[in-house]
Amino acid sequence: MASTTALAHGHDDQDHHGHDDHHEPGFWQKWVFSTDHKMIGIQYGITGLLFLFFGFLLMLIMRWQLANPGDPVPVIGGMLQAVFGDSAFSANADGVKGVLTATGYNAFGAMHGTIMVFFGIVPVAFAAFGNFVVPLQIGAPDMTFPKINMASFWVFFISCVIMLASFFVPGGAAKSGWTSYSPLAGVADMGPGFHPFFNGQTLWLVGMVFNITASLLGAVNFIATIIQLRAPGMTWMRLPFFVWTQFVTAWLLLLAFPPLEAAGVMQLMDRAFGTSFFMPTGLIVNGQLAAWSGGGSPILWQHLFWFLAHPEVYVLILPGAGMVAEIIANNTRKPLYGYKALVGAILVLGFLSFIVWAHHMYMTGMGAKVAGFFQTTTIIISIPSVIIITALMLSLWGGSIRFTPPMLFATAWLPMFGIGGLTGIPLAFNAVDLYLHDTYYVIGHFHYVVAPGTIFAIFAGVYYWFPKATGRMMSPFLGHLHFWPSLIMLNGIFFPMFLQGMAGVHRRWYDGGATYEQIIKPVIHWNEFMSVSAFLLAIAQIPFIINFCWSIFKGKKVVNDNPWDATTVEWVAPSPPGHGNFEKPITVYRGPYEYSVPGANKDYTPQTEPPISEKFPTTAPAGVPAH
Amino acid sequence: MQIPYETTARPDTGLYNAKLGIWLFLASEVMLFGGLFSAYVFLRLGADDGYWPMGLLNVPIGTMNTAILIASSVTVVLAWAALKMRQWAKYKFYMLITIICGIIFLAVKLTLEWPEKFVHFGAFIKKDKWAEYEAYLGNEHRTKLGLSPRPEISGHLHAVEVAVAPEKKGDFDSFLIKHHLVAEAGTDPAHPVLVVKDDHGHGPRPSIAEKLVRIPGVKAVAYEVELDAVNADPTSPDNDRPHFIPRKRSDKVATIKAEDISSWSAFAPKHSSYFAVYFTITGLHGLHVLGGVIIFIYFYLFGEKLYRKNPEHMANRVEVSGLFWHFVDLVWIFVFPIFYLL
Numbered sequence: 019m020a021s022t023t024a025l026a027h028g029h030d031d032q033d034h035h036g037h038d039d040h041h042e043p044g045f046w047q048k049w050v051f052s053t054d055h056k057m058i059g060i061q062y063g064i065t066g067l068l069f070l071f072f073g074f075l076l077m078l079i080m081r082w083q084l085a086n087p088g089d090p091v092p093v094i095g096g097m098l099q100a101v102f103g104d105s106a107f108s109a110n111a112d113g114v115k116g117v118l119t120a121t122g123y124n125a126f127g128a129m130h131g132t133i134m135v136f137f138g139i140v141p142v143a144f145a146a147f148g149n150f151v152v153p154l155q156i157g158a159p160d161m162t163f164p165k166i167n168m169a170s171f172w173v174f175f176i177s178c179v180i181m182l183a184s185f186f187v188p189g190g191a192a193k194s195g196w197t198s199y200s201p202l203a204g205v206a207d208m209g210p211g212f213h214p215f216f217n218g219q220t221l222w223l224v225g226m227v228f229n230i231t232a233s234l235l236g237a238v239n240f241i242a243t244i245i246q247l248r249a250p251g252m253t254w255m256r257l258p259f260f261v262w263t264q265f266v267t268a269w270l271l272l273l274a275f276p277p278l279e280a281a282g283v284m285q286l287m288d289r290a291f292g293t294s295f296f297m298p299t300g301l302i303v304n305g306q307l308a309a310w311s312g313g314g315s316p317i318l319w320q321h322l323f324w325f326l327a328h329p330e331v332y333v334l335i336l337p338g339a340g341m342v343a344e345i346i347a348n349n350t351r352k353p354l355y356g357y358k359a360l361v362g363a364i365l366v367l368g369f370l371s372f373i374v375w376a377h378h379m380y381m382t383g384m385g386a387k388v389a390g391f392f393q394t395t396t397i398i399i400s401i402p403s404v405i406i407i408t409a410l411m412l413s414l415w416g417g418s419i420r421f422t423p424p425m426l427f428a429t430a431w432l433p434m435f436g437i438g439g440l441t442g443i444p445l446a447f448n449a450v451d452l453y454l455h456d457t458y459y460v461i462g463h464f465h466y467v468v469a470p471g472t473i474f475a476i477f478a479g480v481y482y483w484f485p486k487a488t489g490r491m492m493s494p495f496l497g498h499l500h501f502w503p504s505l506i507m508l509n510g511i512f513f514p515m516f517l518q519g520m521a522g523v524h525r526r527w528y529d530g531g532a533t534y535e536q537i538i539k540p541v542i543h544w545n546e547f548m549s550v551s552a553f554l555l556a557i558a559q560i561p562f563i564i565n566f567c568w569s570i571f572k573g574k575k576v577v578n579d580n581p582w583d584a585t586t587v588e589w590v591a592p593s594p595p596g597h598g599n600f601e602k603p604i605t606v607y608r609g610p611y612e613y614s615v616p617g618a619n620k621d622y623t624p625q626t627e628p629p630i631s632e633k634f635p636t637t638a639p640a641g642v643p644a645h
Numbered sequence: 646m647q648i649p650y651e652t653t654a655r656p657d658t659g660l661y662n663a664k665l666g667i668w669l670f671l672a673s674e675v676m677l678f679g680g681l682f683s684a685y686v687f688l689r690l691g692a693d694d695g696y697w698p699m700g701l702l703n704v705p706i707g708t709m710n711t712a713i714l715i716a717s718s719v720t721v722v723l724a725w726a727a728l729k730m731r732q733w734a735k736y737k738f739y740m741l742i743t744i745i746c747g748i749i750f751l752a753v754k755l756t757l758e759w760p761e762k763f764v765h766f767g768a769f770i771k772k773d774k775w776a777e778y779e780a781y782l783g784n785e786h787r788t789k790l791g792l793s794p795r796p797e798i799s800g801h802l803h804a805v806e807v808a809v810a811p812e813k814k815g816d817f818d819s820f821l822i823k824h825h826l827v828a829e830a831g832t833d834p835a836h837p838v839l840v841v842k843d844d845h846g847h848g849p850r851p852s853i854a855e856k857l858v859r860i861p862g863v864k865a866v867a868y869e870v871e872l873d874a875v876n877a878d879p880t881s882p883d884n885d886r887p888h889f890i891p892r893k894r895s896d897k898v899a900t901i902k903a904e905d906i907s908s909w910s911a912f913a914p915k916h917s918s919y920f921a922v923y924f925t926i927t928g929l930h931g932l933h934v935l936g937g938v939i940i941f942i943y944f945y946l947f948g949e950k951l952y953r954k955n956p957e958h959m960a961n962r963v964e965v966s967g968l969f970w971h972f973v974d975l976v977w978i979f980v981f982p983i984f985y986l987l
Contacts, residue, residue: 159646162662238669246650246662272673280680287925292915295684295922299693311769311908313696313918318687322680598646 051172053164056595058171059150060487065178066141070473071559073133076126078552083118084530085549090116105190123528124193125218129185131196132222135334136229137178139472143337144271145174145236147479148264150487152240154588154595155258157249157604157626162242170235177228184221188212192222195526197327200296200319204288205303215290223286230279233271240268249587251606255361256625258586258610259354262361263340266368267333274329274372281322288314295319320379328375332367334468335435338475339364339406342428345478346410348584349425350417351621353611356409363402363409370399380448381455389448396446403439407432418614418621422582423497427478430505434474438466441516456526459519462512470508477501477562484566485581489593490573496565503558510551514544583622585612590626652958667965671972674933678976681926685983688918695794696769698919699987700887701912706757707985710750711977714934717746718974721941721967728960733952736963740945743970747938754931759924766851766870767799767916768901768909781872781899783879792885798876799912802848803869803898805857806831806838813862820860824853838866847871851911858903865903872897889986923984930980933973940966 052058082091088110091098095116099107106122109115153160161167184191189212194203207217244265284295292310296319299312347354376384376392411432441463444450454460484492521541523531530545531538580589591599604626612623654661689697720742727735775784782795809817821828826849831838843849858865875884877895910916914924944963952959
């Protein structure tokens with residue numbers, strides 16, 4: 019992953035140019051405080067992958083509890099109690115330490131959600147892949163604002179530190195759900211045993227403010243880059259679909275995050291200054307009338323939160339859909355079906371995503387007219403989603419499919435995202451939601467979209483762009499060993515959730531429903547099945563970790579810069595690209611998916627290849643590399 | 646490696662990079678303040694009748710601040726124009742005025758407007774006790790006229806009457822010494838209390854009074870308040886409507902029993918959702934003003950080097966921060982009527 023300057027410039031390191039302050043950067047400037055989009059992308063990627071792993075570990079501990087309520091976590095229980103403290107873990111009747119308490123379950127659950135969404139998927143799918151790939155795909159030397167790009171990573175890093183620190187303050191991490199609803203979130207982690215500022219709930223809010231700021235800085239950069247730095251000839255309708263998805267995602271982040279930042283500031287004011295933005299009049303806490311002026315509105319928090327959090331779910335899925343599209347086109351050796359429809363669909367989706375948020379609030383007593391509005395918009399928004407998945411599925415038809423590791427994940431993404439999306443449709447209707455709200459059905463729905471959905475897309479992207487970033491291939495054998503068990507186990511974890519949800523099993527029951535066993539008897543046995551699947555899923559990630567780490571140093575070197583025989587511009591750059599990315603200025607002549615063009619002398623025609631002319635009577639003559 | 650279109654405009658968009666960047670950032674800022682203003686709407690619509698105060702902000706001072714900010718928006722454009730015309734001295738002149746205007750705005754807010762609220766006392770009277778305090782609330786008069794009720798007695802603390810458990814007298818006395826307060830015996834033999842004042846004959850600051858009554862063993866009995874005009878003469882027609890120009894405090898002192906108060910505080914964020922949203926919005930706006938001022942100071946002090954090397958780039962930087970400054974001004978144009986006038 020060393021980005022040498024020699025490839026891109028061929029200058030002597032001792033030269034100092036007046037117009038261009040390029041000189042070999044020192045260790046800190048190259049590896050830590052880099053303004054190069056590729057390094058920043060990798061920094062986001064590594065940090066995000068580590069957080070995905072940590073969030074997964076939190077869930078494994080929770081899944082142990084759900085299958086074996088009240089039992090100490092085996093082997094590592096004592097260590098967990100030592101690390102996370104006595105609020106999260108306790109000893110059982112025999113004095114064996116490591117039983118996850120209700121408080122601990124709530125904290126792990128809230129942090130699992132927060133970490134996976136804001137510290138795992140957004141940094142990896144949007145920031146990491148976006149930063150690395152987008153400037154390369156549009157033929158640009160870097161992002162428009164490289165220093166702001168670096169600043170955004172370090173602000174994100176600060177938010178990571180704060181969130182991790184929140185586990186180790188007295189009282190433990192935030193435990194009011196990733197949704198942080200007031201009034202609970204206004205009163206939680208306060209009083210004896212908690213520090214007035216350094217408590218989990220307050221640190222969660224501070225961490226979120228930093229995280230949101232980082233995302234906003236990144237979003238400005240992405241939009242400006244895609245608008246301003248497209249290479250000559252790269253028109254809007256020649257952009258790879260991945261760039262379009264990143265463009266729309268950046269707009270969603272730019273416009274949807276600030277209301278949550280405002281709400282976060284207000285909830286911080288409630289906690290630190292005793293205001294009553296979200297505190298209702300007459301609140302009783304611990305048997306006493308709470309010392310707040312009242313007059314606030316808990317529903318206001320919900321509106322401001324979901325105004326972000328609904329577009330946020332499209333932020334989670336769109337980059338993944340873009341990556342899957344690239345990989346499908348490449349591995350079917352034919353153009354994407356319905357490029358224009360796909361672009362139109364994500365633009366409409368982006369707009370509609372701002373007007374559906376209250377479908378998360380059907381249980382707040384909103385009245386028929388308002389509920390009717392949101393039901394209508396929510397059903398309408400399923401249309402562009404269906405267009406996207408249909409176009410991608412139709413893209414397989416008549417293709418010459420190569421089941422490379424990225425293609426395995428991309429192909430599996432289709433039915434998995436399909437299940438996730440289709441199971442969302444019943445939830446759109448408030449009559450059905452009345453029953454399914456806050457049940458495991460909802461958990462099953464959204465996990466299908468993000469786990470075998472987005473995370474599979476992320477894996478696909480890692481296998482696909484790894485050779486561009488490192489100059490080496492990942493092992494396909496380990497790729498298969500990673501893929502097949504993961505696919506099976508993910509279904510093993512999340513499919514039974516639909517069954518449990520429809521039987522009435524609630525979310526956030528820390529004992530897996532043992533207290534309500536009478537009601538949920540027919541489905542409670544699925545807990546063990548799901549927990550075993552989760553544990554096996556963890557094992558299935560080991561081949562990936564080994565593959566990733568080993569291949570950086572010992573993977574098979576690529577034979578040329580374009581090992582996948584792809585058409586998009588990033589494959590023109592060296593692998594890995596140097597400072598400034600391209601050896602020669604880029605001009606784009608074609609659309610992004612000219613695979614199997616009739617009459618061409620190979621089954622792909624790169625975007626940068628000039629049209630047939632006197633100089634190039636057929637497309638590139640055999641033996642001459644494309645531009 | 647040069648990033649294209651850093652200073653020159655891209656032909657099809659007509660923009661250089663930073664200009665697009667700042668407009669995108671401003672779009673996000675619109676959503677940020679939009680979220681806060683929508684909170685204002687929610688809270689104001691949801692407030693019980695009479696619990697959303699009006700006429701508590703000083704309109705003349707607010708108007709002056711508005712004029713100062715608008716003037717600074719003009720001067721920052723003149724500064725940018727001077728750079729485009731390559732007139733460095735003129736740029737420095739107008740930029741200095743802009744900076745001074747920004748500092749005056751912040752100074753007025755932080756030395757005049759905010760602090761006077763933190764020493765202002767307000768107590769919400771329990772609904773079933775309104776009749777007892779009719780002389781200060783005037784609600785019979787108001788209901789007759791169809792006006793919203795007045796639930797609060799406000800003014801400045803004249804004294805706090807407390808009862809101290811004998812074993813805690815030591816803590817109480819050390820608290821008095823620490824905060825320069827004095828306690829005298831109360832005048833009513835039927836109700837033995839200690840009357841706490843500061844050493845100038847006025848009551849303690851509300852924040853100190855809060856700490857005082859929270860000392861274990863100290864019980865608040867009553868609060869003596871130097872009344873605001875609206876509570877001194879609540880049935881006067883003059884007090885039926887809120888006033889833009891703040892009126893002189895009266896000399897009347899009222900005693901409010903602690904058990905009749907549902908909540909009290911200074912005019913601080915926690916006083917009511919009105920002050921909560923007022924301080925949060927003006928505070929966040931103030932931070933944006935401060936940020937702008939800091940950036941302008943940087944361009945004023947350290948801009949010459951870039952100006953000599955690439956004057957167009959310097960002009961663009963001032964243009965882009967000027968756009969930010971216009972947005973900050975625009976937010977204030979919304980804040981002022983919504984909070985001060987409505």
